[in-house]
């Protein structure tokens with residue numbers, strides 16, 4: 084995963100509320116089994132919602148990314164260059180998927196979001212710094228944002244989650260399994276059941 | 281300290297904690313399907329790993345599969361390749377795959393419970409947002425993405441943040457012709473499409489206790505449409521009766537041990553929830569959505585609202601956009617909305633009780649002229665049961681198409697797609713733009729409401745309507 088520390092660059096806005104992942108990435112393109120190159124399908128059926136390629140920061144309406152869990156939505160946005168999303172709230176699974184792909188969804192309160200949105204609309208440069216957890220908006224006071232410490236660290240260092248869990252927690256997982264097997268043996272036997280035949 | 285059902289399952293699955301309060305949560309079981317698993321298996325391959333615990337997963341193809349001509353190869357080459365890839369990945373990694381032409385194929389959220397793979401007290405994931413369906417059994421079930429699917433394959437754990445808790449208490453008894461679908465639509469209309477974001481919902485109250493397992497699944501299924509990844513119902517005698525004897529449920533002495541564990545799961549009487557919502561359903565009317573977000577829902581006696589009455593410009597624009605897409609004028613009575621398509625199926629309402637309710641409404645009627653109506657059972661087992669009861673004959677005689685199991689028009693990834701401008705009464709869960717085809721318009725309803733709309737050619741108040 085590419086680390087995310089500071090992001091400046093072209094910003095765009097999609098101020099509509101409830102833009103769901105079906106709109107971001109229409110279902111019929113889910114037949115593609117690759118992760119790369121999906122940007123061309125983003126907002127395919129909604130010409131009014133185009134995100135220009137090269138957009139690094141996207142300011143969104145409330146509940147952006149609600150609906151389907153399809154990770155193709157953040158993959159497509161990432162393919163267009165998006166690294167940071169700023170909005171009033173995000174679909175939960177979408178937000179989790181963003182973190183897994185080196186993208187930062189930032190939730191702001193209404194006043195601060197309006198400032199960022201106005202700045203982007205006016206074409207001002209904004210810069211997001213994950214180290215200091217600040218958004219610099221042109222020559223105004225910068226805006227603080229919060230992010231889960233573990234997720235922040237994962238983004239800053241570009242961690243490979245599977246690799247880290249396997250390297251760091253194998254013993255804890257094994258001992259959990261041992262404890263669970265002793266506490267609820269029926270579960271482990273039911274697990275072995277086969278549906279074949 | 282008193283604990284909720286959610287707390288109890290959460291606490292029992294903590295593997296490790298980080299300094300910031302996130303938890304490495306153990307995942308007992310995972311369901312896989314063809315659309316979101318290719319990239320997860322690719323991640324295993326990249327890391328040179330095996331599946332950590334193959335017996336804890338089962339896989340099935342449902343989203344992209346055709347619902348007719350099951351014996352023939354899939355016509356769409358991309359869908360054919362995707363299904364073949366799932367079968368090949370499962371064979372390579374030792375994960376059980378329920379074959380497309382086999383007896384047990386069906387929609388992920390229908391087959392899990394059917395097989396007794398879904399059990400109380402377990403953590404359960406699927407890279408599909410309707411995973412909360414399994415919460416009807418008192419399992420902590422939530423939807424994840426493809427990357428997390430790969431993490432669960434590789435290590436059986438996920439980093440998770442504990443959710444806030446919300447209890448939704450339904451009081452009163454369900455009136456005739458009103459169903460769990462109407463209960464959940466009414467909740468979403470009340471709290472909004474993001475009203476439960478960040479919360480795990482527990483559905484409680486006498487009205488929930490009175491629901492069958494299938495109805496509880498309908499209720500939990502649409503939690504995500506209120507923004508929540510997790511919906512739960514405490515397991516009780518109804519749950520245990522449903523599970524007894526299912527292929528993957530514990531048997532004999534194990535069953536007794538499991539029952540003792542399951543009886544201890546219910547939220548403690550004095551447990552506190554972060555938010556409480558109460559809905560009385562004694563006078564609940566059949567519901568239907570009129571817009572492009574599931575919270576744009578009204579009772580059947582309602583009229584399309586006027587964007588001009590919206591409290592602020594953002595809401596006005598949102599409503600105006602939805603009405604433009606839906607081709608509806610403000611003030612239109614719900615019962616004046618004519619439909620040309622009907623879809624009965626999906627993981628929300630594709631189970632046997634749903635098909636029974638729909639067939640009862642069909643009676644001796646015929647599908648109205650100009651209406652195309654599809655019945656797509658949620659699984660092969662549901663299809664066989666319906667056929668044993670003669671429901672297929674009722675539908676076919678009335679002019680419905682009787683299909684093979686799959687997601688079909690819920691997501692329109694296979695060849696079941698609606699043309700632009702089509703208006704569909706649908707028992708599925710999402711009325712998003714383009715969900716059933718580019719430019720197609722979806723109204724979410726219960727199975728009985730959908731069946732009646734097929735016969736009448738428009739929405740009717742099924743409490744007073746007779747075919």
Ligand code: SF4
Pocket residue numbers: 342343387388389408410626627628686687690691708709
């Ligand atoms: S029926 Fe619809 S909601 Fe359910 S799993 Fe299939 S596509 Fe998803």
